[in-house]
Amino acid sequence: MSGGWAAKELTEKGLKTLVLERGRMVRHPDYPTATKDPWELPYGNRITQETRHRKPIQSRTGYPTPANQHWFVDDLDNPYVEEQPFDWLRGYHVGGRSLMWARQSYRFGPLDFEANAKEGVAIPWPVTYDEIAPWYDKAEIFAGISGSVEGLHQLPDGKFLPPHDLNCVEIDFKKRLDDKLGRKLIIGRCANLTAPLTHNESPQRGTCQARNMCIRGCPFGGYFSSVSSTLPSAERTGNMTLLPNQIVYELIYDNDKGKATGVRVLDAETGKQTDYFAKIVFLCASALGSAYIMLNSTSSRFPNGFGNDSGELGHNIMDHNKPGNSNASVEGYLDVAYTGRRPNGFYSPRYRNVGKDKRDYLRGFGYQGRAARSNYNRFNDTPLMGAELKKAALEPGPWTIGMTAFGEILPYHDNYARLDRDKKDKHGLPLLVVNAVVRENERKMEQDMKNDAAEMLEAAGFKNVTVKSDSYNMGNSIHESGTARMGNDPKKSVLNRFNQVHACKNVYVTDGSFMPSFGCQNPSLTYMAFTARAADHAVSELKKGNL
Amino acid sequence: MKPSEMQQRRAVLRRVAWMLGGAVSAPAALAILQGCSAKEPVPGAALQSKFFKGKQADIVSAIADVLIPKTDTSGALDAGVPAFIDSIMADVYPKDAQDRFSAGINEFETAAGEGGKGFLDQDVTQRAATVQKAIAAALEGEHKDKPFILVARELTLLGFYTSEVGITENMEYVPVPTVYHGCVPLSEMKKHVYWE
Numbered sequence: 001m002s003g004g005w006a007a008k009e010l011t012e013k014g015l016k017t018l019v020l021e022r023g024r025m026v027r028h029p030d031y032p033t034a035t036k037d038p039w040e041l042p043y044g045n046r047i048t049q050e051t052r053h054r055k056p057i058q059s060r061t062g063y064p065t066p067a068n069q070h071w072f073v074d075d076l077d078n079p080y081v082e083e084q085p086f087d088w089l090r091g092y093h094v095g096g097r098s099l100m101w102a103r104q105s106y107r108f109g110p111l112d113f114e115a116n117a118k119e120g121v122a123i124p125w126p127v128t129y130d131e132i133a134p135w136y137d138k139a140e141i142f143a144g145i146s147g148s149v150e151g152l153h154q155l156p157d158g159k160f161l162p163p164h165d166l167n168c169v170e171i172d173f174k175k176r177l178d179d180k181l182g183r184k185l186i187i188g189r190c191a192n193l194t195a196p197l198t199h200n201e202s203p204q205r206g207t208c209q210a211r212n213m214c215i216r217g218c219p220f221g222g223y224f225s226s227v228s229s230t231l232p233s234a235e236r237t238g239n240m241t242l243l244p245n246q247i248v249y250e251l252i253y254d255n256d257k258g259k260a261t262g263v264r265v266l267d268a269e270t271g272k273q274t275d276y277f278a279k280i281v282f283l284c285a286s287a288l289g290s291a292y293i294m295l296n297s298t299s300s301r302f303p304n305g306f307g308n309d310s311g312e313l314g315h316n317i318m319d320h321n322k323p324g325n326s327n328a329s330v331e332g333y334l335d336v337a338y339t340g341r342r343p344n345g346f347y348s349p350r351y352r353n354v355g356k357d358k359r360d361y362l363r364g365f366g367y368q369g370r371a372a373r374s375n376y377n378r379f380n381d382t383p384l385m386g387a388e389l390k391k392a393a394l395e396p397g398p399w400t401i402g403m404t405a406f407g408e409i410l411p412y413h414d415n416y417a418r419l420d421r422d423k424k425d426k427h428g429l430p431l432l433v434v435n436a437v438v439r440e441n442e443r444k445m446e447q448d449m450k451n452d453a454a455e456m457l458e459a460a461g462f463k464n465v466t467v468k469s470d471s472y473n474m475g476n477s478i479h480e481s482g483t484a485r486m487g488n489d490p491k492k493s494v495l496n497r498f499n500q501v502h503a504c505k506n507v508y509v510t511d512g513s514f515m516p517s518f519g520c521q522n523p524s525l526t527y528m529a530f531t532a533r534a535a536d537h538a539v540s541e542l543k544k545g546n547l
Numbered sequence: 548m549k550p551s552e553m554q555q556r557r558a559v560l561r562r563v564a565w566m567l568g569g570a571v572s573a574p575a576a577l578a579i580l581q582g583c584s585a586k587e588p589v590p591g592a593a594l595q596s597k598f599f600k601g602k603q604a605d606i607v608s609a610i611a612d613v614l615i616p617k618t619d620t621s622g623a624l625d626a627g628v629p630a631f632i633d634s635i636m637a638d639v640y641p642k643d644a645q646d647r648f649s650a651g652i653n654e655f656e657t658a659a660g661e662g663g664k665g666f667l668d669q670d671v672t673q674r675a676a677t678v679q680k681a682i683a684a685a686l687e688g689e690h691k692d693k694p695f696i697l698v699a700r701e702l703t704l705l706g707f708y709t710s711e712v713g714i715t716e717n718m719e720y721v722p723v724p725t726v727y728h729g730c731v732p733l734s735e736m737k738k739h740v741y742w743e
Contacts, residue, residue: 042638049640049641165727167730209725211724336732337736338730340724340726342727382686385615385675390616390620390717
């Protein structure tokens with residue numbers, strides 16, 4: 001996600017840019033399963049035992065089905081140590097997780113950027129909403145984010161393509177939530193092109209075809225990924241060299257110059273070691289990936305990891321707490337349905353600790369969900385059979401509705417990743433150790449996350465409301481972040497306000513590592529905006545001779 | 548159509564999508580995709596079993612056949628459901644669930660044969676009654692593990708409604724819908740639209 005943005009911005013500003021990817025090559029529009037019909041996928045697209053064996057951690061989610069499993073890493077070949085259960089969902093290929101992401105794209109607002117300072121949590125953000133807002137504009141316009149303008153302070157509007165439709169049940173749910181509880185429900189803001197892009201920089205991208213098979217890769221270019229969007233832009237400049245299968249494992253630091261001079265790389269296929277040299281380095285390897293590289297880059301100047309004067313490198317891991325989901329059945333609406341397959345759902349923005357609302361915990365949560373008509377599954381545990389069953393299954397089933405809360409997790413120094421140099425992977429590289437859990441504030445918030453969901457579904461008049469508690473492992477929301485936080489004080493942060501390593505200004509880290517707090521919104525759009533801003537800063541500083 | 552031709556058509560579709568971007572004509576894409584609807588041969592009970600042993604394939608085929616029989620539209624056997632259940636059991640289910648399913652087939656046959664004809668010797672009407680009775684019994688009371696007949700039923704539904712005939716004969720399957728309309732009267736829709 002952030003790597004593609006760095007490549008696009010740096011190459012467009014004229015820099016010869018080497019893009020190093022640890023996994024295999026992927027080129028738009030070559031996605032192996034993207035046009036397969038349902039009957040071309042084996043096993044009803046259920047996860048196989050072979051996948052569960054090779055990819056036990058990836059299989060903790062429902063994602064590595066026959067349609068998608070090729071995008072998820074082999075856990076046996078790519079081990080790490082879980083001191084506490086931690087679901088590290090990874091895609092080692094060009095485009096990374098931008099191919100599989102859920103495309104939900106929300107701005108963080110003033111509430112989020114100000115929270116740490118106001119509440120005395122961790123360290124203040126060194127960037128205000130107003131500073132980043134134009135970069136959000138840029139990211140939204142280039143990527144193509146669809147959504148509705150709502151005027152909500154806690155969820156700022158952006159430069160949107162037309163919103164997807166809410167369906168008939170969701171429209172009524174929205175009204176009732178507003179009338180009875182004063183809570184909002186909006187259509188999800190997502191990186192799917194509901195209309196042509198408003199620029200002509202991505203001729204390879206077409207509008208969303210409402211197939212809802214995005215995770216397989218979209219040959220239409222209907223959603224934003226690095227492969228469909230930023231990397232083609234970078235390639236067109238003629239300034240990009242992209243090398244797949246190159247595992248960056250160390251930054252090279254020159255003590256005399258006080259700068260990083262490049263990176264050290266292992267070829268994933270041959271094991272051959274190569275050093276690549278550059279004037280500036282952008283780390284965009286994901287929060288744990290970039291923290292790994294920095295922790296593994298020790299020198300006399302940085303004995304505890306690259307740029308780690310603060311002792312915060314690898315610490316303050318955050319994700320979104322997702323302790324369960326809520327469902328209900330919906331009576332009526334049997335004469336209406338929808339056509340096409342919407343790659344999006346509804347969003348209910350945060351209302352807790354917003355305005356006059358005050359709770360006994362900090363921050364809040366948002367809900368993501370959808371209403372849909374049920375399918376043939378509804379006949380699983382019924383006596384209906386034969387011709388009667390076939391006839392009944394010709395009709396769409398009753399409506400159901402479900403929603404999941406995503407809660408903010410505070411940054412805790414005690415949630416950390418470190419290296420275990422005694423344990424090695426097949427390349428001989430040390431293993432990452434992860435130790436992160438949710439704590440008291442998150443536990444308190446969980447009560448509201450569950451109770452409020454039941455309250456909302458009941459207020460809407462839905463029946464059979466069930467609130468399901470799932471055990472949540474950190475990482476399961478695939479939003480891990482915070483391992484090299486930015487701040488104004490070099491004693492308390494790894495990066496400065498432009499994503500530069502405080503102690504080594506020609507290294508920028510622009511993936512989720514930099515986040516000093518995490519909101520409850522899906523974070524990718526924020527990474528895009530900060531990456532574009534950091535690239536602009538880097539080129540400007542280079543020109544001034546400051547790097 | 549031969550698989551190689553099908554692959555070629557898909558490559559064409561990909562190229563069309565690539566070249567035309569937003570201007571891609573959905574009906575054209577649809578025509579290319581629909582050109583690929585190769586009919587698979589019906590394996591029925593003569594399948595090469597990966598999981599089933601002895602009569603088990605015949606028993607599960609007979610159960611699937613009465614659950615979703617051929618009527619004026621295709622049934623479970625036309626859709627290759629027995630082969631589907633064989634492969635999903637072999638490759639998706641863990642050992643303990645496999646063992647329960649295998650034992651379940653044998654217990655089902657034994658129970659079905661008590662006091663009369665064995666299940667496979669019954670005619671279709673009798674088989675349907677036997678399966679109906681087994682389902683009714685399974686739906687009563689609490690079970691630690693899902694009873695065999697309900698697993699067989701779930702997999703028959705899954706196999707059938709993810710098969711080509713199951714989808715295309717029972718739903719309006721549109722590979723490239725082009726647009727989502729959120730609130731449409733059913734009266735304006737042809738039939739049950741494929742939404743998965």
